[in-house]
Amino acid sequence: MTTRTALLIVDVQNDFTEGGALGVSGGDAVAAGVTVLLRDSGADYELIVASRDWHDADGDNDGHFATGEPDFVTNWPVHCVAGTAGAEYDPELDTAPLTHHVKKGQGAHGYSAFDGVTEDGTRLAELLVGVEQLDIVGLATDHCVRASGLDALDHVAEVRVLTDLIAGVGEDSSLAALDELVAKGATLV
Template sequence: MTRALLIVDVQNDFTEGGALGVTGGDATAAGITRLLEEHAGDYDAIIASRDWHDPDSDNGGHISDAPDFVDSWPAHCIAGTDGAEYDTNLDTSAITHHVKKGQGKPAYSMFEGVTDDGSTVAAVLIERGIETVDVVGIATDHCVRATALDALEHGQHVRILTALVAGVAPEPSEAALAELAHAGAELA
């Protein structure tokens, strides 16, 4: 069985001190780095996504000066800014594919983005014959949830490494994990 690691949006704007920082974001980044140090060789692909919003656009209404925190958000992960970069606690040297999503439009799942060479996550998984994905990253109740649901929809066996995710708030994060388990994901 082939396996990939999907690292979702471990960026400065989503970790402590960022525009939409979540508690535990830095620790999640450091934990993912430890996982990579010990187990990078266990994966046939290591794919990391980043929100990468256009600087001169509302990105399809996703970015707003008066956000509702459901469909619209304050400015975050603007292409070319420090907030869009990977968190400094995340060692990116083992990552095989970098995905940018949300360019000019809202995007929560890494399956909505493309790699630097224009490939989709689904294409990378198919090309490498990957059948199982481990999902880690930020935020459990938004982009981790959307990515895991899309991975299930693409026929992957999905494991959420629950010690390596951080969410916006406890209740919606717990609800997201329950939804994912109900949809067929394994919580590990």
Template structure:
């Protein structure tokens, strides 16, 4: 049994001052860096996902064409190659083995919806690496962390969410997301 770390969307547009910044985003970036420095050797593989939306079009309705509703559509964010799409500077990515880009022409909430730079699916890389367990950290608890953790459970992985290393858009919705992950069979632990 091998454990991996999923670092979900710790990008400039999701941290304070970004297009969809969440409170605590920068602290999550720094905390994940500390986790990797102190416990990186506990992970057989480290994955980092990032929204990497197309600059043209609405990305399958993900970008609002008018006023965003902040539920099903959003302001423009994390456009591929933009400063907002880059990982936050407090996140040290030197330990990342595989980068997963998601949301090209689509919503892309889950890390499972993305691909590696070589075009491989996450499933392919997980299988090749023999991963059976994952720890999940990142942004935002009530959207991409939630969907990624639930998808990992659906794919038969044992899932732990490190609660001290996630931050929600909405604190109440973040609590609901963590409860939903627990109800689905995941474990929420302090980081």
């Protein structure tokens, strides 16, 4: 019996890579590295899902966008607004192999890919029914990768974070996020 596997690519978008509104150091390298993974091992995955922050253009998205100076904890500068260049995938990421696209953060904070839906309204948890192993890559380790990984552990038996294909905002907060994921049952690869 074969294990049903999936890959979750979290928020590899222009606003989260170098030069973006909330760009993290190493973001472009993650995008390029995920493309190599897809080229070399994409056939190993039955599902390849990518999430994107996709915030509404009108309004503050339930306080997600700061009205003054952002605190970078509960509110942020405007980023990943639906239909803008910042919300698009990083150009280093080859999107051709993707089987599903999940948009999150529509009218809300939406850190976890499990908060999002596909164009037809399917939730990520529904896509992953029957998946036994989920590999997670993407941005940012200490925010959306963390939240997506924690939620994944409630839906998939084996969750692996591919540590050479993630990048975070801060070193200490990223290490803490990885520790939290391991404590809940994820494996670092």
